[in-house]
Amino acid sequence: MTTIDRGPGPTTGRTTGTTAGTTTGTAPTGRGGPARGRATVPTLRLALLHFRYGFLETIRVPIAVVGTTVFPALALLFFVVPQEAVAGNPVAATASSAQLAVFAVMSTCIFTYGIGVAEDRALPFDPYVRTLPAGPAPRMAGRVMTGTVFAFLGVLPILLVAAFLTEASIPVLRLVVALVTLMVAGVPFLLLGLSIGYALSAKAATAIAQVVVFPLAFAGGLFMPPEAFPGWLDTLSTWLPSRAARDVVLPVATGGDVGVQAVAVLVAWTVVFAVLVTVVYRRDEGRRFR
Amino acid sequence: MTSTAPPVEVDRVTRRFDATVALDDVSLTVQEGELVGLLGPNGAGKTTLLSLVSGVRRADSGTVRLFGGDPRDASSRIHLGTTPQETGLPPTLRVREVAEFVAGHYPDPLPTGELLETFGLTELAQRQTGGLSGGQKRRLAVALAMAGRPRLVLLDEPTTGLDVDARHVLWDALRSFHARGVTVVVTSHYLEEIEALAERVVVVDRGHVLADGALRDVVGRVHLRRVTLAVPADSEERLDRLDGVVGRDTDPVSGRHVLLTPDADALVREVVTAGVPFHDLEVRSASLEEAFLSLTRREVPA
Numbered sequence: 001m002t003t004i005d006r007g008p009g010p011t012t013g014r015t016t017g018t019t020a021g022t023t024t025g026t027a028p029t030g031r032g033g034p035a036r037g038r039a040t041v042p043t044l045r046l047a048l049l050h051f052r053y054g055f056l057e058t059i060r061v062p063i064a065v066v067g068t069t070v071f072p073a074l075a076l077l078f079f080v081v082p083q084e085a086v087a088g089n090p091v092a093a094t095a096s097s098a099q100l101a102v103f104a105v106m107s108t109c110i111f112t113y114g115i116g117v118a119e120d121r122a123l124p125f126d127p128y129v130r131t132l133p134a135g136p137a138p139r140m141a142g143r144v145m146t147g148t149v150f151a152f153l154g155v156l157p158i159l160l161v162a163a164f165l166t167e168a169s170i171p172v173l174r175l176v177v178a179l180v181t182l183m184v185a186g187v188p189f190l191l192l193g194l195s196i197g198y199a200l201s202a203k204a205a206t207a208i209a210q211v212v213v214f215p216l217a218f219a220g221g222l223f224m225p226p227e228a229f230p231g232w233l234d235t236l237s238t239w240l241p242s243r244a245a246r247d248v249v250l251p252v253a254t255g256g257d258v259g260v261q262a263v264a265v266l267v268a269w270t271v272v273f274a275v276l277v278t279v280v281y282r283r284d285e286g287r288r289f290r
Numbered sequence: 291m292t293s294t295a296p297p298v299e300v301d302r303v304t305r306r307f308d309a310t311v312a313l314d315d316v317s318l319t320v321q322e323g324e325l326v327g328l329l330g331p332n333g334a335g336k337t338t339l340l341s342l343v344s345g346v347r348r349a350d351s352g353t354v355r356l357f358g359g360d361p362r363d364a365s366s367r368i369h370l371g372t373t374p375q376e377t378g379l380p381p382t383l384r385v386r387e388v389a390e391f392v393a394g395h396y397p398d399p400l401p402t403g404e405l406l407e408t409f410g411l412t413e414l415a416q417r418q419t420g421g422l423s424g425g426q427k428r429r430l431a432v433a434l435a436m437a438g439r440p441r442l443v444l445l446d447e448p449t450t451g452l453d454v455d456a457r458h459v460l461w462d463a464l465r466s467f468h469a470r471g472v473t474v475v476v477t478s479h480y481l482e483e484i485e486a487l488a489e490r491v492v493v494v495d496r497g498h499v500l501a502d503g504a505l506r507d508v509v510g511r512v513h514l515r516r517v518t519l520a521v522p523a524d525s526e527e528r529l530d531r532l533d534g535v536v537g538r539d540t541d542p543v544s545g546r547h548v549l550l551t552p553d554a555d556a557l558v559r560e561v562v563t564a565g566v567p568f569h570d571l572e573v574r575s576a577s578l579e580e581a582f583l584s585l586t587r588r589e590v591p592a
Contacts, residue, residue, distance in 0.1 A: 040364050041397055049394040053383065060382035060418075124378025131344040132395040133367040133438075 040133050050142025068111050072104035073157030081165045091254055093168035097158055098253040102246050103222040104154035105182055107213050109189035112147050117197025118205035178253040185245040191273035199280040216242040241269035295358025296321050297442040297473045298343055303352030305338055312338040314497040320475060325468045327488030328477040335497045336477040340444045344372050371440030373431040381420025385411055385430055388419055389437060396438030409433040425456040432460055445476040461486055485509060495582045514576040515554035519568040520546045528566050537584030550576050550584050
């Protein structure tokens with residue numbers, strides 16, 4: 001339950017002193033006149049409302065949740081755990097886990113936002129929600145919260161597998177810092193997912209999301225370490241957002257130094273995708289309804 | 291002051307979709323407490339009009355005001371209630387959850403229990419909307435419009451596809467909300483529905499307002515009889531001189547003459563008295579489409 005109870009709650013079985021049936025032309029009583037009483041529900045409360053129901057909607061289709069959250073942990077289980085050289089080495093095991101955690105966040109962001117938003121837009125409920133007294137900000141914020149929760153759900157199994165089945169180790173404080181870094185590094189993927197969702201139909205978004213996620217993951221060194229790449233791919237790779245996210249998160253998790261280029265590339269992609277999502281969202285406002 | 295601004299003010303609004311003109315220079319004001327029926331065939335522009343008033347779409351030209359404000363501002367929509375299409379409810383959410391989600395957007399919503407009770411949804415509160423019947427979904431959709439204690443409610447084809455009983459339940463609920471002072475705008479392509487609900491009727495077709503007035507007045511103009519008869523060629527001109535004919539056509543199949551009239555009895559009496567040599571007389575209710583056509587021809591001369 002998300003209830004921040006300031007003022008009249010949305011769900012409380014409250015019986016107001018004001019009658020539901022005021023006579024013609026009367027503003028709802030107890031407010032400072034209609035002009036002044038035109039305050040919408042606070043944005044934070046609306047955002048939590050959208051988060052709550054967005055979360056419920058998603059969690060009730062468990063297969064979708066399982067698909068995106070379990071895959072990275074399975075990859076760790078099948079490809080890393082059996083390799084004694086990696087699983088038995090604390091630094092290598094931590095790095096591999098961090099790498100897959102980046103993948104988990106990236107794929108959750110692109111899949112939940114790309115496909116989720118596109119599917120929502122196709123439902124007739126979407127234009128209806130736009131007639132409610134709330135702007136786009138709370139809906140967007142609610143979506144971001146939902147995505148963050150599911151991204152964490154994707155990271156959790158990785159942490160468990162890494163902790164119990166490999167030699168990976170990380171001090172608690174560093175783990176917290178690494179998780180925060182991971183979420184920040186996930187922002188460009190969140191924006192990319194939203195861009196896909198607002199630009200494309202549900203079917204196209206599903207296809208594009210898959211086409212985008214896996215090459216980005218491979219070329220970004222999220223499945224195999226970039227040290228194993230041929231020289232040209234390694235160079236190309238450093239300009240990708242997935243590689244930049246990896247290169248920012250990995251040193252934080254293993255206690256190394258974060259490179260300036262990785263941070264710069266990540267920020268640049270964040271700006272690019274932020275612009276893209278703004279353009280696509282605006283266009284969508286005017287074009288969606290036929 | 292905004293408190294005196296009418297719920298709906300549409301002033302010279304035009305809206306196009308590519309080559310189609312959905313609304314052409316339409317003006318319409320709805321005062322607080324009115325119960326207005328928007329009547330017109332499918333594709334007439336009713337839904338487009340509502341979507342402008344609810345802030346979903348933008349007008350190409352002209353102004354739309356909702357309680358004096360821009361409907362695209364969230365704060366202008368605090369006193370507005372609308373319905374989703376029945377197919378558009380989130381299927382995995384329960385009835386109570388959808389109601390609470392919608393109510394949560396309003397500063398002073400109706401208690402959810404009371405809302406569900408009013409629309410006979412209490413026993414369905416824990417059901418997922420995907421498992422409801424069409425009629426139950428409709429009821430929920432209309433209930434959602436009332437969740438925020440609206441002062442204005444826009445209902446787009448609220449009872450389409452419902453059986454007679456379900457339709458009457460909804461009509462009763464709407465009348466009771468209206469009796470409490472809620473302004474209601476309801477669209478329909480059923481004359482029966484508009485007759486049962488509305489006090490004022492606005493007839494829309496092809497993006498134009500064809501008629502706007504009190505129910506009895508407009509229904510009288512729309513509720514026409516179709517008198518079909520065959521007449522020898524040398525007597526055809528005598529049909530031109532008949533009173534009470536508001537529309538005239540020729541049946542493409544039989545070649546008989548079709549006369550639209552508000553009073554078939556009077557017309558037939560007149561034809562007989564005038565001694566027009568007719569045969570194959572047939573009288574039936576004119577369809578709404580035929581009535582709209584006759585209105586169009588009179589008021590928007592080509």
